[in-house]
Amino acid sequence: MSAAAVLKLQKAGFTTEQVEALADFMDTQAASKADLDNAVHKLELGNAALRKDLDVSNAALRKDLDLGLASLRSEIADVRGELRLLEQRMTVKLGGMLVAAVGILIAAMRYLPPTGH
Structure with missing residues (x-):
């Protein structure tokens, strides 16, 4: 005083x-001015440490996210490739069924007796 x-x-x-x-x-x-200055200094140090920890955590999360996105993109490309193959197989099967149906229809028209018209 x-x-x-x-x-x-x-x-x-x-x-x-x-x-x-x-x-x-x-x-x-x-509290004296020195006490307040000391408290402010400690808070600034704590704030700097928190920022550093957040930056490290943020970088790790971004790395994990990038790896996850790359993996997801790879899986999507695989699924698209499998869908193309499935589409081709279905087209071949449908074509085969169409050829068989036309063949059966032609055989039926040729070998069945004509109707009495």
Whole structure:
């Protein structure tokens, strides 16, 4: 507590014992500028450490995401290739069924007796 503050308190009617008790209380309870600066410094250090941890975590997540996307793209390409093969097999089977149906129809027309028209 400054000398000016002590004088103001004494002029206001505080006794010397009251001023000393108040000064002791203020010294033990109030934060000094150095205390505040120290707290700010610790918070800044903690903030910097958190930012660094977040940057590392963010980089790891991006790497995992990139790997996952590459894997997903590969799987999609595989599925598309399998769908093309399935489409080709279905086209061949449908063509074969069509050829067989036409052959059966021609054979039926040729070897069945004509109807009486």
